[in-house]
Amino acid sequence: MRIITGTTTIGQAYQYSVGQAPFEENDGQVVFEAESFVAQIGHSDRIWLTQTVLSGYSGTSYISTGLDIGQIFTDTYVAISPEVQFKINFTTPGTYRLWLRGYASDAGGDSVYVRLAGQSDIMTSFAPRTWSWVSSEGGSTPTTFTITEAGIYTLHLWQREDGIKIDRVLMTTDESYIPSGNGP
Numbered sequence: 001m002r003i004i005t006g007t008t009t010i011g012q013a014y015q016y017s018v019g020q021a022p023f024e025e026n027d028g029q030v031v032f033e034a035e036s037f038v039a040q041i042g043h044s045d046r047i048w049l050t051q052t053v054l055s056g057y058s059g060t061s062y063i064s065t066g067l068d069i070g071q072i073f074t075d076t077y078v079a080i081s082p083e084v085q086f087k088i089n090f091t092t093p094g095t096y097r098l099w100l101r102g103y104a105s106d107a108g109g110d111s112v113y114v115r116l117a118g119q120s121d122i123m124t125s126f127a128p129r130t131w132s133w134v135s136s137e138g139g140s141t142p143t144t145f146t147i148t149e150a151g152i153y154t155l156h157l158w159q160r161e162d163g164i165k166i167d168r169v170l171m172t173t174d175e176s177y178i179p180s181g182n183g184p
Contacts, residue, residue: 022087022152028096028173030088031184032158033059034166038085044073046082046159054103056131057167058182068109068163077113081158086169088155090147094173096153098143099135101168101183102126109163111137115156116145122160131167133179145171 020038020118023030035050036059063084073081078176102109111124125138129137135142147153157166170183 005175016087020087022089025088025090025092025171028092028094029184030090031168032086033061034063034084034100035059035061036086037063037157038087039085041083041085042165043080043082044071046071046162048082048084048157051165053093054165056103056120059167061105062165062167064165065109065159065162068105068161070108071162073113073131073158073160077158077160081113081160083156083158086155086157087152088171089152091150092173093147093149095144095146096171096173097135097175097177098123098145099133099172099179099183100126100166101131101133101170101179103112103131103165103167104128105163109161111160112164112166113156113158113160114143115158117147117153119145124160126164133170135184142175 013081020036023032049066050061051064052061106128110126114121122137122142123143126132126134
């Protein structure tokens with residue numbers, strides 16, 4: 001595992017590690033800390049920061065897009081938005097519901113883009129000023145991804161609005177499971 005440190009061109013200091021082994025899905029579920037990403041791609045002079053400023057997170061920290069200055073990435077987000085990646089070894093094919101535990105300072109900084117196995121979605125409507133679990137784009141339809149065969153897949157997470165903080169990632173085939181607190 002390698003430790004990367006530096007400062008972005010807009011003055012964001014950062015430190016993170018890369019080279020993490022894939023997370024292992026077991027019995028239709030995988031859960032991990034967001035600060036344990038395997039790769040990061042900076043764009044638009046921004047990166048995801050590993051932080052500990054807010055209390056109530058699990059693990060050693062959480063990841064953040066930094067200050068909430070009203071920046072939003074739209075149609076071309078893959079090419080211009082900061083991205084983190086997570087490797088997951090799925091042994092059980094099926095439809096997985098994605099849950100993110102996050103914190104939004106307000107409705108103008110409460111969303112991210114996600115992609116897995118060629119399928120993309122927007123996740124939004126994190127409760128303001130509290131850690132909460134979200135699994136949809138502001139409605140009742142859950143964010144799901146279909147894994148057709150066992151193997152290692154990459155989950156991509158891009159900044160949509162700045163100010164969002166992500167603490168944990170959960171994927172489960174149990175359609176009725178709703179995480180609470182820090183989750184499983």
